[in-house]
Amino acid sequence: MLSSTDFTSASWELVVRVDNPNEEEQKDVTLRVSGDLHVGGVMLKLVEQINISQDWSDFALWWEQKRCWLLKTHWTLDKYGVQADAKLLFTPQHKMLRLRLPNLKMVRLRVSFSAVVFKAVSDICKTLNIRRSEELSLLKPSGDYFKKKKKKDKNNKEPVIEDILNLESSPTASGSPASPGLYSKTMTPVYDPVNGTPASSTMTWFSDSPLTEQNCSILAFSQPPQSPEALADMYQPRSLIDKAKLNAGWLDSSRSLMEQGIHEDEQLLLRFKYYSFFDLNPKYDAVRINQLYEQARWAILLEEIDCTEEEMLIFAALQYHISKLSLSAEIQDFTSESEVDEIEAALSNLEVTLEGGKADSPLEDITDIPTLADNLKLFRPKKLLLKAFKQYWFVFKDTSIAYFKNKELEQGEPVEKLNLRGCEVVPDVNVAGRKFGIKLLIPVADGMNEMYLRCDHENQYAQWMAACVLASKGKTMADSSYQPEVLNILSFLRMKNRNSASQLTSSFEKMDVNPECFVSPRCAKKHKSKQLAARILEAHQNVAQMPLVEAKLRFIQAWQSLPEFGLTYYLVRFKGSKKDEILGVSYNRLIKIDAATGIPMTTWRFTNIKQWNVNWETRQVVIEFDQNVSTAFTCLSADCKIVHEYIGGYIFLSTRSKDQNETLDEDLFHKLTGGQD
DSSP states (O other): OOOHHHHHHHEEEEEEEEOOTTSSSOEEEEEEEETTOBHHHHHHHHHHHHOOOSOOTTEEEEETTTTEEEOOTTSBHHHHTOOTTOOEEEEESEEEEEEEOTTSOEEEEEEESSSBHHHHHHHHHHHHTOSOGGGEEEEOOOHHHHHHHHHHHHHOSSOOOOOOEEETTOGGGGSSOOOOGGGOSSSOOOBOTTTOOBOGGGGGGGTTSSOOHHHHHHHHSOOOOOOHHHHHTSOOOOSHHHHHHHGGGBOOTTSBTGGGTOOTTOEEEEEEOSOOOOOOOTTTOHHHHHHHHHHHHHHHHTTSSOOOHHHHHHHHHHHHHHHHHHHOSSOOOOOOHHHHHHHHHHHHHHHHHHHTOOOSSGGGGGSOOOOEEEEEEEEOOOTTOOOOOEEEEEEEETTEEEEESSGGGTTSOOSEEEEOTTOEEEEEEETTTTEEEEEEEEEETTEEEEEEEEESSHHHHHHHHHHHHHHHTTOOTTSTTHHHHHHHHHHHHHHHOTTSSOSSSSTTOOOSSOGGGGSOHHHHHHSOHHHHHHHHHHHHTTTTTOOHHHHHHHHHHHHHTSTTTTOEEEEEEETTOSSOEEEEEOSSEEEEEOTTTOOEEEEEEGGGEEEEEEETTTTEEEEEESTTOEEEEEESSSOHHHHHHHHHHHHHHTTOOTTSOSOOOHHHHHHHHSTTO
């Protein structure tokens, strides 16, 4: 039998600080506990001793020294390793957080600080009516993000009061799972396919969500353009190393906000992290498409992605068009159902393009693989050699391209045959100058082979460019996405063609907005305002008849066609190397890039990866590929876990299919991205 003194010696005092939002100050409460008491029992004792009648269901214990939540309430203090010196905080799991959305709108809502970020983002996206939450994540802004703003604030005597969208009554606030509201599978709200607004009959389904009709419009419509002065004051990366710094702040999806040092009411950025946009549907994705358009728009304006001046004007024209439609008092409404059907058909075609869709007929993929054969001009760069193109007879079959001195020699041995699987395909086009070139960077053992092809006209370029793009992904021209790819390339070329539009539509139109709002500051400096306005209006004639949502999808599509699209940069040091290099992570490949010149040196495709892991002692990422090829690097601009998660995240996203229901295999995501830590 134990005496009372023995019992007392087996127990000890535990001090718990209570963070009660209803009280002005945090209070320390001392409990007498023993090691075999489970966490649930500690919380029960605590609530009894506090003796305040309120709902404590969202409260949990946070261990400050170990930076972890004690969420397994059946575990004992001994099992957790909690002793008398432990500093525990009894605090709500859901706290307020300020999120800067891709359209730069600030939203304030209640978020779980105890759930892993992957789950927290899922709940946030349900509240904001954004499908496919796995494509987004939370980014902690770097010091550079605020650098220019602070400089501006010093000269500004009156502080700017920002209009914050407050969603404090979010369904996630109670601690229960987010209400389906906008996210119900059986009662999905339908959007007008022309202007993207929720159909009035479906607005009743927003009743259990804080996202009212007005708030939905704020998130689903483009915001008015920023002034050129405001644009110039925003941080713009000037080099690949600057771009690498922007990606250092991605939060770890496998840990909670609290574990990563995020405080209540802190500002984070909600961004599309993975550039693999699945099942974009204008009927249900008004908010998602708009936020994606906004992220693309700011990437162009702040030069986070490079584009030519010709492309910049196309993006400017689309922005101007979208801005006009978004701000107009009366959104055009098509009364004829047949017209709506035509628009839906066009958008569904575009949707197939954006996601690399499937064929309507499965027979297309089992017929003979088509070939391309034509005269093209070739240039292979060599030192001390002028850029002279020479004509050859080219044959494209499967994923390989071969060329001969002339057509008559096609049955013999080619001058050279190259497999384009895994190569980099870069457009080299100037429509005004009638230049239609394709730059190919083909991976070889010691780096990349560079070659340039020159086509005679748009149609030839579109066919060969589409074939090269598909071959780089390991697909042939028999794939159902070949024809849509050809049509997309032609569509983009026609938008660039200044002479293709009717001169009647907008010839005397005057811009009611400063044209510098729609281009990057560097581009704006090159032109006078009137000259810039004239060129934007000229390009606008090609897109003037587009409905709002289609214009946004066209902008996204044009963004996707840029050579640097989808590349996230990190500064790394490869094993055995003495200099720092850039690693570009894309949805299907890794690229080793020279930090000084920006030239790709080696490409590794995800399809060739056998395994990847992190050596947590040396903080080194090790990747093994087919054919006994391996590489290892340490990450200098960010934690190695971020790069590891990017690779695993893209591989996880490649497993999605339309046959699956909305639920994701979260365990598989954490298995692919978590590492062995």
